[in-house]
Amino acid sequence: MELIETAVRDFSNWIWGIPLLILVMGGGLFFMVYSKFSPFLYFRHAVNVLRGKYDEKDKEGQISHYEALSTAIASTVGMGNISGVAVAITAGGPGAIFWMWVSAFFGIATKFFTCTLAVMYRGKDSEGEVRGGPMYVITEGLGEKWRPLAVFFCIVGLVGALPIFQANQLTAALNTILGPAVGYDTTSSFNLLGANVAYSSLITGLVLTVLVSTVIFGGIKKISKVASKLVPSMVVMYFILVIFILLQNASQIPGIFGSIIDEAFTGNAILGGGLGAIIIQGVRRAAFSNEAGIGTAPMVHGDTKTDEPVREGLVAMLGPAIDTLIVCTLTALVILSTGVYKPYLGESIGGIPVTLEAFNQAIPGGAGGYLLGLCILIFAVSTLLSYSYYGVKCMSFMLGAKRGNLYNYIYIGTIIVGSVASLDFVFTLIDSSFALMAIPTMVSAVILAPKVVKASKVYFAKLKGGEFS
Template identity: 55%
Template sequence: MKNVDQFISEIASIAWGLPLLIILIGGGLYLLIRIKFLPFRYLSHAIAILRGKYDSENDAGELTHFQALTTALSATVGMGNIAGVAVAIAIGGPGAVFWMWVSAVIGMSTKFFTATLAILYRGVDSEGKIQGGPMYFITEGLGKKWMPLAIMFSIAGLVGALPVFNVNQLTQAINDILLKPAGLYSGFRTDLIIGLILATITAIVIFGGLSRISKTASKMVPAMVGLYFLLVLIILFVHIDVVPKYFSLIFIDAFSANFYKGDAFLGGVVGGIILLGIRRGAFSNEAGIGTAPMAHGAAKTNQPIREGLVAMLGPAIDTLIICTLTALAILVTGVWQSSNANGVSLTASAFEESIPYFGKFGLLACIAIFSISSLFSYSYYGGKCMSFLFGAKNKGIYNFIYIASILVGATTSLSLMINLIDTFFALMAIPTMTATIILAPKVIKEAKIYFENLKNP
């Protein structure tokens, strides 16, 4: 397993090299500049759409705007926000958080474009049902000659949508917070039992289809965000005297990288911390990766720009708010320097330090809800990729592969799982961003018409 771990780690490093950084961040900046920051001026309008002001039963699609966003958020608001941020700080120090923010602001623009395209160029699957996502906007927007790009996205999506990282970190949290202190942990056997329980819960929900996934997610996501928000506010209140110091350290360390422990990139440690922050930011909000447009493509709307505006709120909620809360909790408690823990265990140490006994159990409740809701949404994404490649009648096969992968995630190492998902996220980003950049003028044209009509109804 050590050799496999090393091999996957090297593949992830190659995948997340300079070319991907250019297409993901450079491409996102290009989109932001091309549209002249226009969507950012309509954030209040985006919230009105989200609240259902413009919903219509007669529009094509399966989900309301709110359900589409919560389905997308239940995949992104997950272990990337709790364990991913902890991994970033453990390797990169406070400065890594700044580069996660940068990726989120750029990611808001990218999400606007990709979700708009998911509605603008919806396709139909082999059963004649309307579908959205990068594979469809590639083939419908660019034409059939671009099919290899759509196939590349879908194949990478089959692995990228596997829940192995979320399961790995949930298993670690249950062991560290619950079972080990109680003397109930017995190694591989315990991990396997946890995996089997999670696989059973997931099977019950995902075999119920998208409506059950979206209804479950729309109830769970707001509740888990609220509880997590409350717990972190308590931690920040306990350490209120050092909050300004650590908040400013995020900015200072972003350009000095004094705490960075990873590999250099572009000849220096600052390059390394930038890449780390962007990798963890991409894992947190998935902007430019192409998963969220599959959920937004199912939204009940005939106005592509509306869904783009709703999708744009995702990275703001996900990375700018929730990841920042996690980061500050880890930084102000000092556990990032006093503990050798990594991933979810580091976040648990921060909660335990400020809210003795109750803190870690509150965090475990959040982690369980974050992770389990992510399990439901990722199965939907993988099923869409399976449908595109092998026909809608075969998408059910993916669910069996998906459930089996839960057992793998529960019984393997953190580094192997995070590098595996990083690699396939990178392979998904290439076709998603390539098509989005080529089709950007179509989105800009639609946006101008939509915003003009908004001003002059």
């Protein structure tokens, strides 16, 4: 097992170096420049679409614009925003946050292109249902000769969609917060295949398995309805908590922004040394957080009830703005303003303990930990619900729609595995899978980018001409 963990870690560190830096950052920059920044001019219109002003209930598809974004955000606004930000800071220093911001701006352009294509080149599954996603973009947009690339995306997507990271970090948080509070022994364990497994982690995994199972077998419609209710509440709750903490440290905020910008270029206090290491940490954690260019969001946005691909691309681009520019920044400000990250600098895995310590320090009486624990619970569960659909869709593409739901059985089984596995292993395994998923997603999007630009010009011209009431 140790050899497998080492191999996965080494591969993850290699592929998230120059190869993915060029593909994800370079691709995002290309989309921004090639579109002449035009999507950024229509944020207000995107919000109006999200509000339901342009809903087309009679069109092909499964869900509304709002449900699509809620489901996509439910899968991105999660542990990556709480644990992932802490990892970025401890491994890359405050400067990593700057590169998360840069990656998010590129991610806005990337999601506009990839999700526009997801509607533009929709296909039908074996049951005749209209579906979207990178696999259909490849086969419908590039042709059947490209099918091996679509299948490759689906294979690595089956691993990337596994719930092991969310289950792992939720279990760690509950053990840290609730275990001592209720007097439960979180250290008691048993040996399984040479590994020590805590009874508390196993129990948490079993409970999560039951909870998630009650929703995911209902398909995207049930998942989207639950997500559309969970997402607003969890974001608002987290926002209120963070603002309360930041108000106590308001005088430090200008200096924090200064240190983020300064250390983004100086390379101080980081793991691995050098400016390149900071950039890689920022890009890697931003990709884990908002998933721009990975290919997960297009699988949801491609199922929207609309005949206007550009319209859905505009809605999708709101994701990185909400996820990374707002939620991740808020988490970073809490961690940096309390200073709890400093003892952990130089560690590749900081995770939940760092964020928990920040909240406990800022909100007295242990209340901070409990409140963050509630946020973590909602974040993790919403992500667990959304990710299952990605795996089902990948399996359906390869084996047929009737067999797609078989993935849910694999999915709920690995919730328990994630709950008892090591953080280092699950973190690098999902990181590696995301990197591989980005290859077919970005390659197909770059090739088909002219189609998006052409459709955008037509759509924006109609919008300015008042054709959309």
